[in-house]
Structure formats: C-alpha cells, structure tokens
Amino acid sequence: MKFSHSIQFNAVPDWSNNYISYSNLKKLIYQLEKHVNQTHGHTQDAESSPLLNGNAEDPDTVFRRALDLELEKICSFYQSKEREIYEDVGVLLRDEQVFEEDADGLEQDQGDGALRSTSAGAGRARSGSIFRSIGFSGRQRRASTMSASLDEPDEDGDSDDEDPDETEHLNKHRFSAGKERRRSEGAPASESRASRELSRFQRRASESRRLSQGIDDFNDQAFSALYDTGLTLKKRTVSLYVSLCELKSFIQLNKTGFSKALKKYDKILDRALKPVYMDQKVSPAYPFQQETMNTLQDNIKSVESAYADLVTKGDLSEAQRELRLHLREHVVWERNTVWREMIGIERKAQAANMGIGRSFLGGATDPVRARRQGDEAEDGGAKELSTPVGRVRCPRWLFSPSFFLLLAIIAVFVVLLIVPIMKKPEQQNCLAMLVFVSLLWATEVIPLFVTSLLIPFLIVVLRIVRSDEKPHHRLDPKSAAKYAFAAMWTPVIMLLLGGFAIAAALSKYQIAKKIATLVLSKAGTRPRTVLITNMFVAMVASMWISNVAAPVLCFSIIEPILRNLPADSNFTKALILGIALASNIGGAASPIASPQNIIALQNMTPQPSWGVWFFVALPVCIISILLIWLLLLVTFQPGKGTTIVPIRPMKDKFSGVQWFITAVTVGTIVLWCVSHQLEAVFGDMGVIAILPLVLFFGTGILTKEDFNNFLWTIIILAAGGLSLGRAVDSSGLLHTIAGAITAKVQGLSLYGVLVVFASLILVIATFISHTVAALIILPLIHQVGAGMKEPHPNLLVMGGALMCSAAMGLPTSGFPNMTAIMMEDSQTGQRYLRVFHFISRGIPSSIITLLIVISLGYGLMLAVGL
Template structure:
C-alpha cells in the first residue's frame, strides 16, 4: 500500500488535518522538478507556479514547507499531550480515591459464603465485589443501566464481522462479552440487592451505597479504556509523522537528485519535541500506568490480562471509529477502477453497452426491463435479452447447431469437430464470454461430441470415458510447465526490482538527445518483454519514464512517440524468446521437433532488432520528436544488489542457458518443461516467492493455452485437420515454400490485428503445421515459426495486443488527457505492422532457411 493511503487509513479521523501533508509535499516536489528542468516553460504569470519562482534553490523552498509542517505537528502534539496527560493524572487520582473508598469493606462477606454461592467470578468487572454464582435476572432493571453497559461493550454486528477473521481476536471478544455480561449481572443484582436475602452481612450495606460503588467502578473502567485509546493514538501520531518525514525526504532526494534527507532529519526532525526519544518514553510510561490502573480495577492486579483486554478495546475502537472511512475510501477506489474500465472499453472501440456488461455478470441494472408487444399481450422481459452481445451469442449457437446437422464432412467425428472448431473460434473472436471460459468449454464438447479417435489403427471413435482421459492428458504438457517457469522468473525479476534496476541503468546512459532516448527505451522494452512478458514490460517502462513525462509539455510530440514506441517495441519483444508470449508457447507445441532456444534466438532476435530500428525511423519521420524538446535524464537506482537479487539473477541465467542447450542435454532433462521446474522449486522453496505470488500468475492465459492444446489435439485426432490441410495444399499446389509463407503471414497478420494474438495462434498455427507437412518439400516448422512471428507483429489497432491497450490508457498527470488517440495507431501502427511483415518474409525467411527449419 502507498504511504499516502496508509497515512489516510491509519490517521485519527478527528486529527486528520494535523498530520504531515504528504500528498501536497509530493505535488510540490514535482513542481520543483519541473521548474529546475524546464525553467523557460513556466509562464511568469502562472498563479500556481509563482510561489516557486521566489527562490532558485529548491532545497530552500522545500525546507520552508517542511518547517511549516513540522511546526504544525509540534504545536498540535504539545496541546494534545497536555490534554491527554491531564486526563491520565485525573484518572490516577480517581483510582486512588476509589481504592480508598472500598478499602474498609469486608469483601468476603459481600461476595457471599463460598460454600453457598460458589467462588467469585475471576473476570467480573470487580473480582473482589463478585456476588457469587450467576443469579436470575429481574425485570425491573432501569433502561439507563443497560444502555450504560451497552455503550461500554462497543459491540456492533459490523465490527464483529470485520474482526472475526482472527481466531485469537474472537476468543478475546468472547472474553470481553463474558466480562460485560457478568458486570451487567452484578449491577442488576445490586439494583435488586435489597429484595434478596443472601446473608446477614448484606444488611450492613445499603442498596444505595453498593450501587454507588459499582457505578463508580464502571465509570472508572470506561475512563481508563478511553485514556488508553487516546495514548495509543498519540503514539501512533508520532510514528506516522516520523515515517512521513522520512519517506517524503527520500522521495525528494530521488526525484531531484539531492541529499537533503539525512541533513534535515538530523537538524530538524529528531530535535523536534514529538520525535525525541524521551517523548516516546513518556508516552510508554503513561500507557503502563493506565494498564496497571485497569488491572487493579478490573482484574485484581493481573497486568498481562488487563493489557490483552485493553488492546482488544483499542482494536474494536479503531474498527468502530474508522470503519466508515475505510469503506468510503475503498468504495471510491473501486468506483474509479470501474470508471477506468468503462473508459477503456469506450476508448478501445468496444461495446460499452450496459446490456453486454449484464451478460458478463454485472448486476448494476438487474431490474431493467423492456416491454414487448406480442399477439397474446404485453410482456416485460429483461433488457439484456435484446443486447447485441446476447444476439451474437444466439447467432453463434445457431451456426453451431446448423453445422452439427448439415452434412459437410463424410465422417461423423469430423463433422462434429468442424462444428466445434467454428463454434469455439467465433466465441474467441467475438469474446461474448471470457476467453478462458471458452477454453474450458472445449474438453466438454470434445467428450460430448465424441470427436477424438484412437491413435492406433484402426482409428475408432473413443467412448466418453477414454475420450475424457485423452483430452485432459493433452491439456497438461511440458509446454505448460515452460509457461509456468517463465511466469516464475518474471515474478522474481519484478518483485525484487531486478528488471527495473537494469532498465534504469541502461536508460541513464542514453543522454538527453530525443532520438537516442527513444531508441534506447524501445530496446529496453523489447528486452524486458523477452523475460517478464510483453504484458508487464510496458507497465514497468511507463513507470520508469514518469519523471521524463512530467517535465515535458502536455502536447509534446516526444511524449507521444515515446509511449507509442515502447508499445510497438514490446509487441516485437513478444516474439524474441519462447517464453515472451503465449503464442510462442503454442508455436513450440506445433513444431516437430521443437527447436532449441539458440535457434529461436538466431531467427527472432535479428528480425525484432531490424523491425524496431525501422519502426524507430518511422516514428522520427512522422512525429519529429526533437523539435524544442528538453529531456530530463533518467537516474539509475542507487541501491546495491543484495544477496537475494544475485541469487535470482544467477538462477535465471542458469535456467536460460539450460533451455538453450536442452537438445544437447536431452538424455538428462528430456524436455524444456522439466528445466522449468528448477526456478519454480528454488524461488518458491526458499521463500523468495510466496503462495500469493503463485496465485497471481496469469492463470487465465494458462487455461487459454491448455484449451487451445486440447482443441488442436482434437482437430488432429478426428482427421479434420488432415482433411482441411489437404484441401488447402491442393489450392497452393505449385506455389513455392516462400509463396506459402507469404500467404500465411499475411492471413495471420490480418486476423491477429482484430482478435487476440494468442487466439489467432490457437486457430491458425495447427493448420499451418499440417499444410507445411503435406507439401512436396515439407517445412512445417519454418511456416509455423514465421507465422508465430507475425502474430506479435499485428499492432495496427489499440486493441491489437496488451502493450497497445496499456499505451492508449496513458494519461498526462497534470491535465488528465490521454497522450495517444486511435489515429496514432492507425497512422503508425499499421505501417509498423507492414514493415515487420516485410522483414519477416525477407530477413526472417533467410534466417529460417539457414537454421534448417
């Protein structure tokens, strides 16, 4: 959690205006950064920037603001400390008076004869005043007494549900409930004391005197609890503000490349009264005094038990007092996130129809209906029944049924498989239901429609029990393990900021020339995409260049070129290594034999590098980003590599080397999927990655890939793939291998531009392999790898790949306007795709031949 959120969540609501203004200080440092790096761009009559122009030294401006915050905190703390310490002193005096008032009482006589009434309660409000065993409640207890005790318990159904996750906390709550219930019984017993003939000794005390003593004890307990909570809030106030000064100074030094933190903390923060060691020591001493008072009043001097119950009261107080604040803030964040998702659907040209949202599970307009007029009357039907999404689903289902019934293929299993293939492809292409859900539907349809046949001749159709085993076995392959290994390496490199350190180090060497900075960022994005996926790499790159973007004008051409260049380079990086993207994993699954990593690098890296260089030239010509652009150099992270980071880097390098030479070590490891187990075991086994990291893997991608593998297996087993490939082979008969490559690359480029790259690979690559195998001069691996490279090169629309989707959502932090529009992708993305297409069918084709594919 960001410290600004943590400060907001943990602050005492009534004191919220007296904490360090962390967010305002961050805004100030960003303004100072912009003033330093672009003094000429600030208008002298700008009211927001005019205060900053009074001093040329940013340290002076920032220190002045910090001094104001420090004075505010010191003044508020001293007033609060005097108030709370006064309450502590009054509490101790009243506790002494209460002890003196009850000192002369015969407790054994008051509590009753043990043989008759049992032992006094151990955890009653006053153990020495316990009235013996549990007594029958009377009906004439005043409402004020019950209300008084109800207030003391601070119980609320919402609080109870909020803190019920901790077993220990539940036990403590039950103890508190029991204490309060017994205290209430004692008070009720005392109110009806004169009506009971417990013993002769009770006649020595009047009902009024006894009730007065017990009421004083209840009030004293309440005051003790309240004072304890106030002292803990005072302690938290010191700690939060001290952490705030440390964090904001660290951020200031990082953003403006200064060394103010150590000096200011030593000269100003530590000598300040709230942050002196003696101040915290006094707070702890007063907390101990209050704990002892509570123990004497409530638990007969048992301080550990009193401390546990006071902490429980503190926890319940926080839940009760701040529950509304937490709910409101979380609700605001969720609404903002939902709004961003809605904006994303709108910007990307998706169907932002509430009916579509309804079909996918959103119940925001669940009661929305539409009146339908029929010959038999008027009826109201749910509105989502008339949405375009639902109608699309009905059309797809109708096509599926028609293909099942109309005989097209000679064999029943091929007919069913064709219907299933078209049905699944349409669901994937239209995304009327989530992609991974469609993948999970595949094994169900395979078994129900009985489309798979036995591998051995004669190829008879498998019965459902055998078909189920067959299809589930095809969903978990060594390729899926390779994907998991890639996710593990990516998680470790990201979690411990190894990728960010390397990226900032490289970018810091780029200088300040716009064209150099642009090409450096593009190659960094490509390299990161090779190892941490082209989904996460653009997000990381955009976080690194934020200081650069903040210091550029809102309409800067360089900002647009940089963001778009990172997105296009990340797309190309998705083809650079076998684990960079799911389509590469699917390509490996369709290649026999699977090429080594060395061969993949030999073909893919030159194609990616040349393509990025040509795209860079295109961006320079179309954007002309060097005009009037002043670049703020990116500074590397100063933290040194830790032992854990060196360990992660070593394991990653060794794993990659083993992947590259797997074919030479096939007698040892057997498959690349087995090598992928090494980083999984080492990173998760040593605790570097946790169960939460494992749960955060892109499991939807894994399910999507597994479903695609089962689909490919079914299409091949049924004989449909062989039949379709034979027909296509007849059409391309007489065409050279190069001509077939051009045809398939163009086909998959068009398809992958409009649908997911992964989905395009799932549908097309098995067919490409089969056609290549059926040619007079078979080169199935060449065609498959060339087509896989083109999957990543489809980047003509904002929806063409995750990097493009991330890029179009980038906004200027000052104006809130998006940097890129759809036209930027149409005018630069489509030419970039065509350029890459030309590189693949020229340079890529030559390298594929040299590699012997």
C-alpha cells in the same frame, strides 16, 4: 501501498488535517523538478513557474520552507492533544484509585456486617466515595449493617414496611381467633401457652425476614452502582489506551512522512537534504524527541496497569492482550465505517477514469447512461416484463446485445452439428466445435478462459477424438476424457509456469527495474537516443517478464520524463507509442515472452532449442525496432524544442537475494538454450522449468500469494488451445482441411505459402487476441506445411508465431497497446495517445515487420534448418 494512501488509511479521522501533507509535498517536488529543468533548458519565464514567482530561488530553500510549515503544524497539534490526553489519564488514575477503595470498603462491610454495631457514625460513607452519587443516606447505611440473626429481636422495632404495633395487633387478633376456634372444637386448654410461644416466634421471624430483604436490596443497589462505575472506568481506560496508541502512531507516521518526502526530493532533484534536515529540524522537534516517546510509553504502561487492576486481577500480560484486542477492534471498525466512504469515492474516480479510457471502444461515459447503469445495479440487475400472466422479473443480461450474439453463435453450432458437411461424424462434430469455439474467442461474449474450459467437455460429449492406432475408431467417453485432459497439461505448460516464476522474481525484487534504469541512465538527453534506448529496454523486458508486464515497468520508469514535458509534446507521444510497439515485437523474442510462442512450440516437431529461436527471432526483432524507430522519428519529429530530464539509476546495491535470483535466471536460460544437447538428462524444456519454481518458492523468495497471482487465465487458455489442437488433429478434420488448402496453394512455393499465411495471421491478430489467433491458425499451418511436397511445417509455424506478435495496428491488438492508450497526463487527465496514432503508426509498423519476417526471417529459418 503508496505512503500517501497509507497515511489516509492509518490516520485518525478527526486528526486528518494535522498530519503531514505528503501529497502536497510530492506535488511541490515535481514542480521544483520542472522549474530546475526549465531553468537549465533556458525556457524559464514568469508564467512557467508560478510557485517561485519567476525567481530562480534555490529549490532547497523552497522545500525547506514547506517542510518547516508542516513541522510547525504537527508540533502545535501534538502538544495540545498530548496535554488533553495526559490530563484525562491523570483523572482516570485518580478515579480508579477511588473505585478500588470503594470496592474494598463494600467487601469489608459485607464480611463484617453481622458483627458490626448499628451506630450512626459507623455507616457514614467516605468523602469522595462513588456511592454519594446514588444518594445513600446515613439511615440507609445503618440499615445495611443490621444483624440478620433470628436469635435477637430488634430493640428499636424500626421497620420501613410495617409498624410493629400493627403487626402485634394483627398477631393477637389471629391468636384470639385461633383460641376461640380451638375451644369450640374441644381443644385442651394446655395448648394456649404453646400457641403464644408460636405466635411470638412467627412475629420475630417475620421481622427478621423484612430486615434481611432490606439488607439484600441495599447490597444489590451497592453492587449495581459499583459494577456500573467499574464498567464506565473500563470503557474510559480502553478509550484512553486507544488515544495514546493513536498519539504514538501520529508520531511514527509523521516522522516516516518527513523521511520519505526528503528521500523523494533527494532522488528526483539529485540533492542530499534528508540527513541534514532530519538531524537539524525533525529530530529536535518536541514530538520526535526520545524523551517525548518515553513519556508517552510511560503513560501507556500506567493505563495498562490500571486496566490490569480493574479487570484482570493484576495480570498485566492478560491486560495488555485484551487492550490490544480492543485497539484492533477499534481500528477495524474505524476503517470499515469512517473510511468506507472515502474508499468508495476513490473507486468511483478510478471507474470514471477507466470509463474515459474505454471511450475509444464505444464505452458509455455520459452521465445519463452511467446513472442508468448505477440504477440497474441497485435494482439487482433485473427487469420487469408484462406478460398475460402478470409481470415477470427477468435478469437484464437477457436483453443485452452480448446475449443475443451468444444465441446466434449457439444457433450456428447447432446447425453445423445437423447439416452434413463432412463424411465422418467425428469430423462433422469437430468442425462444429471448432467454429463454435473460434467464434466465442473472437467475440469474447464469455471470458476467453471459460471458452477453453468448454473444450474438453465438448470433446468428450461429442466423441470427437479417435484412437492413435490404425484402424482409427472413436474413443468411448471415459477414454476420451483421459485423452482430452492429458492434452491440456504438457511440458509446454510447465515452460509457461517457469517463465512466470522468473518474471515474478525479477519484478518483485526490482531486478528488472534496476537494470532498466541503469541502461536508460546512459542514454543521455538527446530525444532520438532516449527513444531508441527505451524501445530496446522494452523489447528486452518483454523477453523475460512478458509483454504484459514490460510496458507497465517501462512507463513507470519514464514518469520523470513525462512530468517535465507538455502533454501535447510530440516526443511524449513517440516515446509511449514506441515502448508499446517495441513490447509487441519483444513478445516474439523468446519462447516464454508470450503465450503464442508457447502454442507455437507445441505445434513444432521437433521443438527447436532456445538457441535456434534466438538465432531467428532476435535479428528480426532488432531490425524491426530500428525501422519502427525511424518511422516514429519521421512522423513525430520529437527532437524539436524538447528538453529531457535524464533518468538516474537506482543507487541501491544488489543484495544477496537479487544475486541469487539473477544466477538462477541465467542458469535456467542457459539450460533452455542447450536443451537439445541435454535431452538424455532432462528430456524436455518443461522439466528444466521446474528448477526456478522449486528454487524460488522453496527458499521463500516467492510466496504462495505470488503463485496465486500467476496469470492462470492465460494458462487455462493455452491448455484449452492445446487440447483443441490435439482433438482437431485426432478427428482427422485438420488433415482434411489442410489437404484442401494444400490443393489450393499447390502451385505456390514454400515462400508463397509463408507470405499468404503471414498476411492472413497479421489481419486476424490485429482484430482479435494474438493468443487466440495462434490457437486457431498455428495447428492448421503445421498440417499444411507437413502436407507439402517439400514439408517445412516448423518454418511456417514459427513465421506465423512471429507475425502474431507483429499485429499492432489497433489499440486493442495487444496488451502493450491497451496499456499505452490508457496513459494520461497526471495534471490534466488527458490521454497522451488517440486511436489515430495507432492506426497511422501501428499499421505501417505491422507491415514493416511483415516484410522483415518474409525476407530476413525466411532466410534465417532456412539457414537454421527449420
């Protein structure tokens, strides 16, 4: 997480305006950078640097002034907040002491109540006692100390509920009535004395019960008051503990903010201000002094001790554990409530930017449609229809164009299953499945990997595959299931996983970025040199960390250059477009650079070694990039009036982990290059790919989260494509189609067939995914090549794979193009490139690469024996 976001998510909401303004300091750094570079480029004027009012003031002075203002704001706020919280801590500790005294006093009163006298002075509450707040009088206090014994009567005869005389009169009345009744019944006169004794005992017992009830009522009130006060003190203690921890976090966040701001300033402007300012200004400031932190820690310990005495019976460790739990609950609640709105706003802003970026594809960006889409989301994605039987709620996706397109594709699938085209039923079903899957992939009405998951299901249900031994017979569903799933997991998939592991390690530990910045720092400031250097860096990065991650890495490296150039600069357009086109070309440079290369290896028998691949692909890629570079120079003319900020290399030295990753990567690549010579040991390149997986994940360099972040959708897509290729081959359909195409191109030479298929793939891959084009076309090319009089299936397959990566005429033709079209100026929010730039430069670049493949590439493939 970026530190600017970390401040937002960890700051106390009520104090948010008093933290270091890290984002503003970053903007100031970038403005100073632009000012310095403009001054060195002699393009400085009064309007180009409003920050400095046109004066060539030292950037250190300007930045120091901004830091001083931030430091003064933080110190002033901290001192006032510290004074307020420390006063509350002092009051809490005094109240807690009074509470303990009252609790001890009540406990002693209960223990000695049966033995203490009922004198007026004995029941007076202590001065400052919490019991004064509930209005206990001296009379009530005396009542609480009365004896509950039944052996002695109450001398005063005082009762709150009944008058003793009235009770005595009532008892006499009851006794007389009982005496008369006994006489009338013939009771003996000797019972009269016993009756009087019984009446006396009942009277004293009744009085004792009333006294006991009064004592119990008072004790309940006392305990209730004591409990309520203790609960309040507990809440105050927790609240103050949270406040003290927030105060501690305030110090730490702001100190880190100063350190990071100064580090960024030194890095971008190549200065050494950080150690001086931190030692002279930040460290001596009151909030960042060690004495301040010690005092704060002492107050935290005091609150912990008070909580222990109050709640955990003096157990300090248990008190600390409970307070940390309370702090965690507070932070979670705060982030889930107070910050939810801010996160929602940020997500809406990102969604709006994505909508602007997708407008070239016809996405809706007008507020009316956006509001309607929001209303649909709130409505649960349902739409009401009026029917003869009433109103029915239906999902809205049933009325989308994609759903009708899906229905049309399913209708085509059903028709192909019914209308007899092929002679054999397994080939008829396979043709229907092939067209069905190809249409789903091409239109993307459902996700690509979901379509791949459909393939083994259709293979089994339609009974497409046949046995490998002659005479071929259709496999039963159980055997077909084993066949389909065995085709999905091959050594090629392990090769793809090994490539993902290498890419993840190189990116996670910034090895690729260090190497890239080192190379780019040598490029100087000449526009044409910087452009060609960035293009080759993008190509090499695509070889090893995939052509998906390479443009993202390169665009992050050139940010200092982009910040210091106008948004409409021709060099900016040439640089971004050059990186995208070079990343596309780099997708053909190594077998693990892109999924289409993995699919090509699966369709080549025998599979070429890495050395053979490099021998053919690297010259084709290098010559293509050089010619595309010349095209960009001619069409953009980026050197006019352009001042470029040099890129500085990362100063951190290689750590032991980085050297280990580099050694494993180089060792794995060397083994891949000589895999044919080591077949007796490893058997296949997929087995070698296990080495980086075991070494990186086994040592903890990569974690299970990194494993989960692999592009599993690409893996499923490739696995489904491999299963489809095996099924089409097993059914005999591929052989039949290849035979028909071979008959059509029978008069053409191998070179003519290469030109036809290379051009076909270039057109198809321009409009659909490169990987999808490879999945559909490469198995067919292999069969056509195998059926020729002079079979060269590997040559045609590799030529087709190179052309899949060369399709880059539209913004949607590949991942690098899609990343480039989304690049925008941070200040104006305007995109650097338009669709026109891709059409006017991407299509000629694709044609240039096609010419290189069918000329230089063809000669190299023949020379290597493909």
